Amino acid sequence: MRILILGGTQFLGRATARLAVEQGHEVTCAARGVSGVVPAGARFVPVDRDDPQALAPLADAGFDAVIDVTRQISHARHALAALADHVGHWSFVSTISVYADNTTPGQSVADAPVLPAAPADVDGPVGPDHRWYGECKVSIEELVRERMGVDRSFICRPGLIVGAEDPSDRFPYWVRRLSAGGEVLAPGAPTDRVQFVDVADLAGWLLHAAGTRLGGTYDGIGPAMTRADLLAGVAAGLDLAEPALTWVDQEFLISHDVREWSGERALPLWVRLPEYGGLMDRDTRPSLHAGLAVRPLPDTVRATASWMAAHPAAVRQGGLDPADEAVVLGEWQAVRDR
């Protein structure tokens, strides 16, 4: 295939471009080149999509498929205006942040309500909390379906994407933490559900969708597992003996200012329940049925760990600091001994 990736300079776009090259496709990546470089073997076309005409010169390049990762509504609109009539298939990487209900476990694409589209004066996510992110993705999904038709568009809604070149502090936190050894603060309960997708599996599925002209809307996420299985899988991928986990109640963590999901003082892949009980417990059967192949967790851990070892400066440091973790564990122990 001749594939155009709108992006390709970081994480998912880059992993998709790399795999497409490995699979023998002819790959073009259009981006500014601000976030990084495209993988070896892919052609880089420098464009700034803030310019509405930026992609027009690519219209007659004979692409079979486009894969777009944008969050900006105008970027999607202009890309579709320039290219939709000239390509056979369009994949849009959306997000599970389009869903309106984060509480109910077991939802699937077919029955889950989505947010409204973004207001007319919003073009992209705003501010450090990425306000309107989900709504912008809803708007772009609508544009893609409208312009390409449902049968020629693959709308893929990933949950947490993990693996090599992860720019976030989420999955790498657990790889780093279990590697460090000692008593590990495990948040919540062992049976809490967690869910994510390996970046390479997602890349593989995007290429499979383009190659088979898969149409429709799907979640891009692997099957949910328990947090105990997550931590055991991370340990297995690192060839560690069983980690010394101390499970600490959610309410205790919240009252000691341990934060959820990401950032300073956060324990990643942990969200409060029942409020966010649906966030990492979605029904993935339709996606697996439609070709998403999920590798064993230890393989994801090995890929993440070797990237972290090879590129320490690129790994975002975040999460609960070891000294703060020790303080919280000490206070938890004191409460339990009382």
Ligand SMILES: NC(=O)c1ccc[n+]([C@@H]2O[C@H](COP(=O)([O-])OP(=O)(O)OC[C@H]3O[C@@H](n4cnc5c(N)ncnc54)[C@H](OP(=O)(O)O)[C@@H]3O)[C@@H](O)[C@H]2O)c1
């Ligand atoms: N990470 C997660 O856990 C997660 C979860 C759910 C969904 N998602 C979705 O998954 C996708 C991840 O994509 P990604 O990893 O490739 O990263 P990304 O952050 O979405 O990358 C954006 C790409 O667009 C390019 N770009 C940005 N502004 C541009 C402009 N003005 N003109 C031209 N190109 C521009 C960037 O390249 P340059 O800066 O070099 O131009 C980069 O390659 C996104 O759609 C995200 O919403 C992610």
